[in-house]
Amino acid sequence: MSISRVILLVVGLNLVITVGGGVFVYLYLNAMPAAVSLAELGDVKPAQRDISEYAFYPVEKIVLNLPGEDREHYFVLDLALQVDKNEQAGLFKQLEPLVRHSVIASLSSLPLGELKAMRINEVQQRLNAELARDFTAKGMQIPFSGVLVSKWLAQ
Secondary structure, X not given: OOHHHHHHHHHHHHHHHHHHHHHHHHHHHHHHHXXXXXXXXXXXXXXXXXXXXXXXXXXXXXXEEEOOOOOOEEEEEEEXXXXXXXXXXXXXXXXXXXXXXXXXXXXXXXXXXXXXXXXXXXXXXXXXXXXXXXHHHOOOOOOOOEEEEEEEXXX
C-alpha cells in the first residue's frame, strides 16, 4: 500500500469518527429536554399545600465532635423542623433536647470524611429516619413532618 493511500485512509477514518461523534453529541443533547418526570406523567400527584400552612421551628447550633485521621473535628449543624401552623411553639421547645440527642447520636459516630461526602438530602433522610425511630421507641407521636438542614459547617 502506498503512502498516499495510507494518509487518505487515516484522513477518511478521522472524518468518519469526527462526524459520528458530532452526530452522537447532537442527538444526546437534543434528547435531554424530552425527559419527562413522573409528576408530569400524572402517576404521582404531590399534595399541594399553601406555604402559610407550615411553620418552621429552628434547632440551632448542634455541635458534633467527629473522629478524624489525625485529630478530632467539629461539625456545626442547624436544623429547622417543618410543622403545621396549628402546632404550639412550646411543644417544640420541650422536644428540642430529644431532637438534639437523636441528631448527635446519629451523626457523631461517622468519620468527618464520610459525613462531608454525604449530600444534604441523604443527611435529612437519615435524620428523619432516626428521629422517627427515637420518637416511636419512646411511644411519642412525631409532631413535625420533616427535618430541614439550614446550616452545614465543618472544621
